[in-house]
Amino acid sequence: MGKAEERNGPYSQDPEASTIDSQEIVKPIRSWKGYIWDTWELPKDQRWLLFKVDAFILTFASIGYFLKNLDQYNVNNAFLSGMEEDLGMYGNQLVTSVSIWTVGYIIGQIPCNLLLTRVSPRWVIPSLEVGWGIATICLSAVKSYKALYALRFLVGVFESGFYPGIHYMLGSWYTPREIGKRAMMFWLAGYIGQLFSGFLQAAAYQNLNGVHGLAGWRWLFVIDGILTLPLALLGYLFFPNLPQNGKKTWWTTEEEHKLSIRRMEAVGRVGKEKWTKAKAKRILLSWHTYLLPILYILWNNGGPQPAMGYWLKSFNSHPAPLPGTTFTVPQINNLPLTSTGILIVIAFIWGWLSDGPCRGARWPFIYAGAIITTLFTVLMLKMPLYENIYGRKVVYWLSQFGFGAGPLILSWINEICSDDTEKRALLVAMGNDLAYVVQAVAPNFVWKTTDFPAARKGYIYSLVLQALLGKFVAEVSGQS
Numbered sequence: 166m167g168k169a170e171e172r173n174g175p176y177s178q179d180p181e182a183s184t185i186d187s188q189e190i191v192k193p194i195r196s197w198k199g200y201i202w203d204t205w206e207l208p209k210d211q212r213w214l215l216f217k218v219d220a221f222i223l224t225f226a227s228i229g230y231f232l233k234n235l236d237q238y239n240v241n242n243a244f245l246s247g248m249e250e251d252l253g254m255y256g257n258q259l260v261t262s263v264s265i266w267t268v269g270y271i272i273g274q275i276p277c278n279l280l281l282t283r284v285s286p287r288w289v290i291p292s293l294e295v296g297w298g299i300a301t302i303c304l305s306a307v308k309s310y311k312a313l314y315a316l317r318f319l320v321g322v323f324e325s326g327f328y329p330g331i332h333y334m335l336g337s338w339y340t341p342r343e344i345g346k347r348a349m350m351f352w353l354a355g356y357i358g359q360l361f362s363g364f365l366q367a368a369a370y371q372n373l374n375g376v377h378g379l380a381g382w383r384w385l386f387v388i389d390g391i392l393t394l395p396l397a398l399l400g401y402l403f404f405p406n407l408p409q410n411g412k413k414t415w416w417t418t419e420e421e422h423k424l425s426i427r428r429m430e431a432v433g434r435v436g437k438e439k440w441t442k443a444k445a446k447r448i449l450l451s452w453h454t455y456l457l458p459i460l461y462i463l464w465n466n467g468g469p470q471p472a473m474g475y476w477l478k479s480f481n482s483h484p485a486p487l488p489g490t491t492f493t494v495p496q497i498n499n500l501p502l503t504s505t506g507i508l509i510v511i512a513f514i515w516g517w518l519s520d521g522p523c524r525g526a527r528w529p530f531i532y533a534g535a536i537i538t539t540l541f542t543v544l545m546l547k548m549p550l551y552e553n554i555y556g557r558k559v560v561y562w563l564s565q566f567g568f569g570a571g572p573l574i575l576s577w578i579n580e581i582c583s584d585d586t587e588k589r590a591l592l593v594a595m596g597n598d599l600a601y602v603v604q605a606v607a608p609n610f611v612w613k614t615t616d617f618p619a620a621r622k623g624y625i626y627s628l629v630l631q632a633l634l635g636k637f638v639a640e641v642s643g644q645s
Contacts, residue, residue, distance in 0.1 A: 200521040203343050211428070214421045218338050221403050221416060223347050225396070226331045227354035229294060232393045233324055234358030235365070236301045237266070239389050240317065243382035245474055245497050246370050251380060252310045260614050265314045267605035269321025271598055277326025278333055278594035282437050282587055286334055286407065287414075289326065291400030294393055296323030302390030305383040328355075329594040332572075336579030336589060337407050338425065340432045341525040344579065348572035349516030353509050364502070365389075367495040409436030409586075433583040440587065448588050454595075456641050457578050460531070461571065461596030463637060466603045467535070467630030468568045469542050473501040473561040475617035476550065486551045503562040512569030519573055527577040528642040530570055532635055537567025539631045546624040581645050 199206030204215045240248075244259050252258075280289055300319040307313045331351055335344055365385060374381035405414035408425040417425065429435075438444065448454055477492045477500060485491070492500070515530045523529065541564045548557055575593055582589040611626040 226351050230355040231358035234355040235389045238359045239385050246382045246494055247380050248382045254310050257614050258310045260608050262317050264605045266317040266321040267601045269318040270325045271601050273322050273325030274329050274598040275594045278329050278590045282590050287404045291397045293323050293326050294397030298390045298393030305386040329597045332575045332593050333590045341580055344576045345520040346516045348576045352572040356505050367498045457592050458596035458599050459637050461574050462600045463630050463634040464571050465600035467627055469627045470612045472618050479618050504565045508565040515569045527573040528638050530573055531638045534567040534570040535631045535634045542624050542627045
């Protein structure tokens with residue numbers, strides 16, 4: 166078997182045929198319909214294939230990430246809704262619980278993503294969901310913050326392979342004119358989950374607090390876990406194999422299976438290759454290995470931590486910083502959600518512009534995000550906490566306006582590393598993994614719970630990372 170067949174399976178084409186495929190399969194966008202949504206301009210066979218792929222990959226992944234973020238961020242909503250008092254978390258226990266979750270998240274990411282190059286995602290991804298769903302339900306029964314720590318670690322381990330694994334899957338099915346929007350939609354589904362978590366906690370607090378002897382914050386964990394498990398079970402049936410692993414997914418025809426392989430070949434996206442010393446050395450000495458993950462590390466850690474909830478809760482302190490102004494638990498949960506809603510709209514526009522009018526360019530949006538985030542970080546650092554109350558609310562609401570670059574960074578890695586699927590899987594996971602290594606450590610020093618709502622050290626830290634992000638974007642765009 167030749168090199169191309171070994172890497173790409175039995176449907177690989179010769180170089181001349183690949184050129185023809187490239188011209189026929191990946192055409193430039195030519196009409197307004199293609200700019201609005203890429204499949205509207207594609208031939209019928211590709212349009213129907215991508216309809217299926219969107220239905221079974223993008224829909225499953227987006228709902229799964231929505232639920233993952235419910236299960237990841239519910240601890241913050243629970244903390245603001247009674248868990249702090251019930252478990253005696255009056256120090257930095259919340260930050261510690263987040264750091265412990267992050268340790269579990271770090272451990273599993275790279276092994277899980279490399280596993281996807283060898284074991285079908287149809288079995289790996291749903292199994293991870295089952296694990297974190299069960300662990301989340303168990304959180305409803307914790308009696309101390311030490312038990313909370315142990316279960317949060319397990320949630321982190323099971324959630325670790327989902328986000329980088331889905332980005333690797335998107336890079337295995339979609340071309341550069343398609344991947345940016347879909348990566349953004351997938352990522353934004355998680356933000357919708359984070360947004361919905363606040364509404365869900367408010368509803369649980371108002372309607373279920375005390376039912377069957379459980380506090381409202383405990384019901385949040387029960388509901389989140391129960392929502393997760395049915396989707397995980399459906400994943401075993403509907404989630405696909407990789408196009409080039411030689412095994413057809415049941416909901417594609419034989420012709421669609423061959424087409425999915427040719428589409429990836431047309432953009433230089435290769436199949437699996439055996440690990441050898443030469444391959445390991447090639448990856449180790451590649452500039453990709455060192456510069457690309459740094460982009461995601463800086464982006465992930467450079468955004469200011471959400472502080473509006475702590476600021477709102479601080480009005481209820483004794484002595485009150487502004488006598489006569491207080492906020493209820495539902496208000497503390499719901500008012501910060503406006504910033505998430507704004508981010509969802511702006512980030513989707515960025516993904517659409519990046520794929521279409523900007524012809525797959527990723528770096529301008531990463532660079533612009535760093536500039537915008539720097540501006541709002543300076544405002545949050547310099548504005549008085551308790552003078553212009555409405556003005557500070559607006560700044561908090563707009564503070565995530567520039568934070569939409571993350572999915573485009575991972576799409577960029579998928580595209581730059583098209584010619585080596587193992588390196589692609591490794592670097593997508595490495596960027597996310599090392600970002601969380603920093604996140605496991607840094608908040609204990611720069612984003613201490615006791616420093617909120619002022620958090621001066623944290624905002625200065627964000628400004629430094631945004632400056633570095635701009636520098637590294639320029640470096641990578643010059644190299645690629």
